Amino acid sequence: MKLILGAAASVAALAALTGCDLQEDADTERGEQLFTEKCGGCHVLTGAGTNGDIGPDLDLAFQDARASGMDQDTIEGVVQTQIANPRPADPADTTVYMPANLVEGEDAEAVAAYVASVAGLPGIEAPEFIAPEFFAANCGGCHTLGAAGTTGDIGPNLDDVLPGQSPAQIAESIADPSAQISSGFPDGVMPAYADTLTPKQLQQLVQYLQQSVGG
Ligand code: HEC
Ligand code: HEC
Missing domain, CATH: 1.10.760.10 (Cytochrome c-like domain)
Incomplete structure (x- = not known):
């Protein structure tokens, strides 16, 4: 404040x-x-x-x-x-x-x-959030996701680990990666997105991931 x-x-x-x-x-x-x-x-x-x-x-x-x-x-x-x-x-x-x-x-x-x-101009609107584009630009360098065509291997392969996870679990992994560390992977490597994504954007991203892995 x-x-x-x-x-x-x-x-x-x-x-x-x-x-x-x-x-x-x-x-x-x-x-x-x-x-x-x-x-x-x-x-x-x-x-x-x-x-x-x-x-x-x-x-x-x-x-x-x-x-x-x-x-x-x-x-x-x-x-x-x-x-x-x-x-x-x-x-x-x-x-x-x-x-x-x-x-x-x-x-x-x-x-x-x-x-x-x-900055501070009236009538300026936020750019449209497009989950697949956001994923490809921000996440794909570290994560493999078949639907996005990304092959990053710093973090877990999302096609393997996401099926069966709830939206709340996936959202927490993105907003606050340190809350629960995927076994075999280091803490502190994935950025926390709690401040960069609005709740609605986070929800859109989670939905996209679930659909991508067939959930
Ligand atoms: C780690 C957080 C952080 C990052 C990254 C950051 N800022 Fe800041 N910025 C602050 C803080 C905190 C202040 C208030 C001054 C201070 O305490 O350093 C500030 C102040 C400002 C101000 C002055 C606003 C005012 O009301 O006085 C401007 C302009 C600004 N930042 C622009 C930028 C730009 C452009 C970038 C990227 C190149 C940037 N900031 C990156 C934290 C950050
Ligand atoms: C700099 C590399 C990096 C970036 C960028 C990154 N991640 Fe991660 N991610 C990791 C690592 C390492 C882990 C495993 C450690 C952990 O759980 O924090 C992980 C874990 C995860 C998990 C948990 C997987 C599981 O085992 O359940 C999800 C979901 C995830 N990331 C999604 C994303 C999404 C979505 C983005 C983009 C918004 C993203 N990540 C950006 C490296 C990254």
Whole structure:
């Protein structure tokens, strides 16, 4: 809560430190993809469909900033500065949690341009969640699933282990992989998706997995 309350004040403080930095040619599509991968686990941003709650809600933060007259180029500069040199959400707080330089150079420009193009804008909608595409992009590198054509072998072969499991069991394995470790596999390798997926998205993903293994 403290992080969210501090958000508006901190965006204004950052803006004062940031020169205008136009990146007209930055690749916002790549920016969206990088944001989802590197930032979305900690931040809500509706346009990217991310739901992380470790850091401030970026829609709320920049909604206030836009309302007080901050334009898109300034927001872009604020985001770029925050990526390179993260500052606490509450200026009175000296602890900074956000890791610096998660993206650099052109990638940082692309992420900043993307965030500035959607954060806090009215009418922005989350991208449609398509379970098979999400699985192929995020899970298939570690898991084999025949229906998806993936052959990852870092985690269990889902065609083998999922039949007979309840939706609740599968959902827990995805949201909180450490709750129960598949025998013969290491803990701490699979990311927890509790903050990246909404309950509805998790349900869609579980349903897709059950259908894929014939359940
Ligand atoms: C590990 C979690 C984490 C990740 C990953 C992360 N952030 Fe943050 N972010 C935070 C936290 C926490 C804050 C509040 C400042 C602090 O305490 O570090 C913050 C603050 C911000 C702010 C300032 C918002 C405000 O209201 O002041 C922006 C902008 C931001 N992050 C953008 C990004 C972008 C872009 C990325 C990806 C390149 C990213 N963050 C990745 C946790 C994270
Ligand atoms: C970096 C590799 C990695 C990624 C990415 C990953 N997993 Fe896993 N997964 C594992 C490992 C390792 C285990 C076994 C250890 C454990 O249970 O936590 C596992 C376990 C599971 C299980 C439990 C299987 C059983 O034995 O019952 C399910 C279900 C699962 N993963 C689904 C997913 C889904 C869906 C995604 C994408 C949203 C995903 N995983 C992403 C590595 C990964």
